Amino acid sequence: MGTDEKHDIESFLTRLGVEHRFVRHAPITSVQEALEKGVPAQLGISLENVMKNLLVRDFQHRLFLLVVPGMNRVNLRVLAQELHLSHLSMARLDEARGLFGEHKGAVSLFDVLTPKPENVAVTLVVDEGIAQMTGEIAFPAGSDRESVVIPADRFASVVEEVGAQSGTPTQQVKLPKAE
Secondary structure: OOHHHHHHHHHHHHHHOOOOEEEEOOOOOOHHHHHHOOHHHHHOOOHHHEEEEEEEEOOOOOEEEEEEEOOOOEOHHHHHHHOOOOOOEEOOHHHHHHHHOOOHHHOOHHHHHOOOOOOOOEEEEEEHHHHHOOOEEEEEEEEOOEEEEEEHHHHHHHHHHHHHHHOOOEEEEOOOEOO
């Protein structure tokens, strides 16, 4: 993670009065890889509290950043219906890189704070179940080698402020799990 990006996240969370800590760990590109490399133990939290962020798009190339507990698999067909869309699919790697940098495992809700190119909008879609989690939760912090850990009970205020500060539309939904 670049020092500027880490500083921006740090400043954002400090301004909100959210306790946080950054933890360096082995590079990861998926929750499964995080489990295999013992990253949850390094973060001091359970695997369920490691958030994953999925960049998806619809047929009109509108982008959605899903934030979901790491152990949850998302059924994109059912989620599309929930969002009143005809279809959702994973965004192409070049789309993600163009918006969020080079690391596949590094996209996080904090990335929507960074201004996007003109005519590019990202809607933040958050699993409402995260708000009921306890303890601490972790997100990629602009790198596949570092995460930021925050109290789960501050998640809702963080998401609200991310949306307000960035002008990003935010939807909280009960994300359906893949069967």
